[in-house]
Amino acid sequence: MAEPWCGRAWVFGSDIDTDQIIQTGFLQMFLPDEELGKHAMTIVDPAFAEQVRPGDFMIVGDNFGCGSSREEAVVALKACGISGVLGSSFARIFYRNAIHQGLRAWEVPGIHEEIQAGDRLCVWPSEGRVSVEDGSYEGAFTPLPAFLEDIISVGGLIPYHQQRLQAKRSG
Amino acid sequence: MHTLHKTLARAAGVSEVEVGDIIEVTPDFVYFHDTGGPKVMQKFKEMGFDRIVYPDRVACVFDHEVPPNKVSAANQHKELQAFCIDQGVRYYYAKGICHQLIPELGLAGPGMLVMANDSHTTMLGAVGAFATGIGYTEAAATLGTGKNWCKVPPIVRLEIRGRLTDGVMAKDVMLHILQEKGMRWGLYKALEFAGPTVRDLDMDGRMALTNMSIEIAGKAGFIEPDAKTEDFFGSEVYERFASTGAGEPVYDEVAEFNVEGLAPQVACPHTVDNVRPASELEDVPIHQAFIGSCTGGRFEDLEIAARIFKNNRAHPRVKTIVIPNSLNQYRMMVDSGLLDVFLDAGCTVTHSTCGPCTHHHLGLLAGGETCIASSPRNHKGRMGDKDSLVYISSAATVAASAVTGHITDPRPYLKDAVRVPRPAKRAMVSMESA
Numbered sequence: 001m002a003e004p005w006c007g008r009a010w011v012f013g014s015d016i017d018t019d020q021i022i023q024t025g026f027l028q029m030f031l032p033d034e035e036l037g038k039h040a041m042t043i044v045d046p047a048f049a050e051q052v053r054p055g056d057f058m059i060v061g062d063n064f065g066c067g068s069s070r071e072e073a074v075v076a077l078k079a080c081g082i083s084g085v086l087g088s089s090f091a092r093i094f095y096r097n098a099i100h101q102g103l104r105a106w107e108v109p110g111i112h113e114e115i116q117a118g119d120r121l122c123v124w125p126s127e128g129r130v131s132v133e134d135g136s137y138e139g140a141f142t143p144l145p146a147f148l149e150d151i152i153s154v155g156g157l158i159p160y161h162q163q164r165l166q167a168k169r170s171g
Numbered sequence: 172m173h174t175l176h177k178t179l180a181r182a183a184g185v186s187e188v189e190v191g192d193i194i195e196v197t198p199d200f201v202y203f204h205d206t207g208g209p210k211v212m213q214k215f216k217e218m219g220f221d222r223i224v225y226p227d228r229v230a231c232v233f234d235h236e237v238p239p240n241k242v243s244a245a246n247q248h249k250e251l252q253a254f255c256i257d258q259g260v261r262y263y264y265a266k267g268i269c270h271q272l273i274p275e276l277g278l279a280g281p282g283m284l285v286m287a288n289d290s291h292t293t294m295l296g297a298v299g300a301f302a303t304g305i306g307y308t309e310a311a312a313t314l315g316t317g318k319n320w321c322k323v324p325p326i327v328r329l330e331i332r333g334r335l336t337d338g339v340m341a342k343d344v345m346l347h348i349l350q351e352k353g354m355r356w357g358l359y360k361a362l363e364f365a366g367p368t369v370r371d372l373d374m375d376g377r378m379a380l381t382n383m384s385i386e387i388a389g390k391a392g393f394i395e396p397d398a399k400t401e402d403f404f405g406s407e408v409y410e411r412f413a414s415t416g417a418g419e420p421v422y423d424e425v426a427e428f429n430v431e432g433l434a435p436q437v438a439c440p441h442t443v444d445n446v447r448p449a450s451e452l453e454d455v456p457i458h459q460a461f462i463g464s465c466t467g468g469r470f471e472d473l474e475i476a477a478r479i480f481k482n483n484r485a486h487p488r489v490k491t492i493v494i495p496n497s498l499n500q501y502r503m504m505v506d507s508g509l510l511d512v513f514l515d516a517g518c519t520v521t522h523s524t525c526g527p528c529t530h531h532h533l534g535l536l537a538g539g540e541t542c543i544a545s546s547p548r549n550h551k552g553r554m555g556d557k558d559s560l561v562y563i564s565s566a567a568t569v570a571a572s573a574v575t576g577h578i579t580d581p582r583p584y585l586k587d588a589v590r591v592p593r594p595a596k597r598a599m600v601s602m603e604s605a
């Protein structure tokens with residue numbers, strides 16, 4: 001059994017659109033990714049961007065990432081260093097953008113009603129399993145197929161193809 | 172398997188797919204436009220790709236900001252055009268809105284898997300394709316590899332019954348569905364529009380339904396091809412698609428809607444499911460009326476608007492903008508005499524572009540202004556200043572409102588009006604890119 005990834009949970013509600021994840025105003029400033037991360041989710045919870053630590057998880061309700069299809073919403077969350085987002089459901093284009101930018105998004109129906117903010121979670125990505133460390137909750141999700149895992153594990157489509165094409169050229 | 176699942180299975184090179192499977196697919200056609208295109212091109216280069224693998228299955232449609240209204244757009248167009256020429260990809264400049272133009276040119280049709288960098292790609296389901304919107308980064312990778320992926324969606328049959336009275340359009344049906352189900356209902360699902368009401372609709376109305384599938388969060392919209400689909404393409408082109416074959420009528424969910432006696436509907440600011448009958452909104456004054464867009468700028472929309480404008484001028488204080496959504500629709504407007512009616516009524520008629528639908532190009536709203544539009548979206552700031560308001564309705568309701576200067580039920584204006592027949596199809600000449 002592979003080692004789980006463990007971290008704290010940040011819990012959010014449903015229908016959080018990409019404008020709440022990262023406001024339009026910050027996009028027009030052409031900030032580097034790390035700076036974008038400092039403004040992530042500030043409308044919903046100003047404490048998040050200040051206190052989130054690498055390895056934490058986000059727990060979200062239904063339809064997370066709805067609204068405009070801006071890929072920067074994913075970039076901002078990834079820049080916070082979170083290990084992934086566990087959500088009841090995701091807006092389709094956000095879910096796709098997440099995979100393509102190398103952010104893990106796992107669909108676990110109803111999870112936002114079970115987890116408390118600050119709970120310590122453990123996630124087994126390849127087994128599709130999540131639990132609260134004290135055993136008070138167990139959830140399951142479908143692990144990504146290998147060809148998408150390959151993309152996400154190197155950080156998304158851009159590095160994936162860069163590395164692949166470079167290897168091809170030099171090989 | 173349902174037709175859509177068959178399409179996905181074929182594109183994945185497997186004999187069967189099941190709901191929830193994540194499959195690798197080779198799309199049959201990919202397109203992008205002038206606002207997403209520059210990012211697609213940039214990511215393509217950043218990833219290190221050299222050539223587009225299947226250039227003959229790709230198109231770039233310049234439709235959002237054409238001709239350019241600012242120097243930055245002009246420069247981007249120039250670069251994107253050069254990219255298309257270099258890659259041997261067909262492009263179309265100000266010939267129509269991508270979702271209208273691609274099926275009109277016979278580039279996509281029944282049984283095809285279409286992925287395009289725009290959310291209203293769902294519209295192509297009206298001609299029997301599995302069509303869905305994708306992001307610009309993945310669009311770039313698809314150009315470079317020929318492949319993308321897809322999660323097999325459950326299929327919902329929307330069984331729609333009831334006769335629509337004159338002045339009540341497919342758009343009203345869609346707004347009614349949105350009001351009943353809300354904006355999240357279609358998440359991850361493919362929506363098949365079916366039933367007697369849908370069979371009765373012309374291709375123009377059908378396209379309005381599948382176009383707005385995305386407004387209800389659908390991954391795809393779909394209508395099973397029939398004689399009207401064949402008529403749309405002409406039998407010669409239709410034959411080319413026919414080999415793929417229809418699937419079975421199997422569904423994961425069925426939802427029924429009765430639209431008998433439905434009144435004209437309006438989506439109020441700032442969401443498309445905030446829907447009320449037009450007759451309850453007569454006290455809302457408007458400053459701009461817009462007939463156009465991929466949702467509501469086809470012959471059917473222009474014809475019903477012209478019937479209302481025939482004996483009624485647009486209100487002098489209302490900026491009334493009419494935009495046929497492709498060159499083909501533009502020609503039909505001219506050939507059938509509708510252009511004269513619009514000009515006599517005081518409307519501004521422009522070339523085919525997205526225009527006021529999104530705040531990119533022309534017809535922007537000032538703070539405090541209100542627009543009624545036949546386009547698909549009304550979120551805050553969609554058509555200009557963040558303090559402007561957008562109401563969404565059928566082209567008929569837009570035209571009647573343009574006449575009175577406030578939101579108006581169009582039905583009384585259509586009582587004695589004579590319908591203008593659809594003119595004969597003309598060959599799509601001067602279309603191929605250089």
Ligand code: SF4
Pocket residue numbers: 235268269289291464465466524525528529546547
């Ligand atoms: S008309 Fe509007 S909705 Fe349609 S493609 Fe253009 S901007 Fe998008």
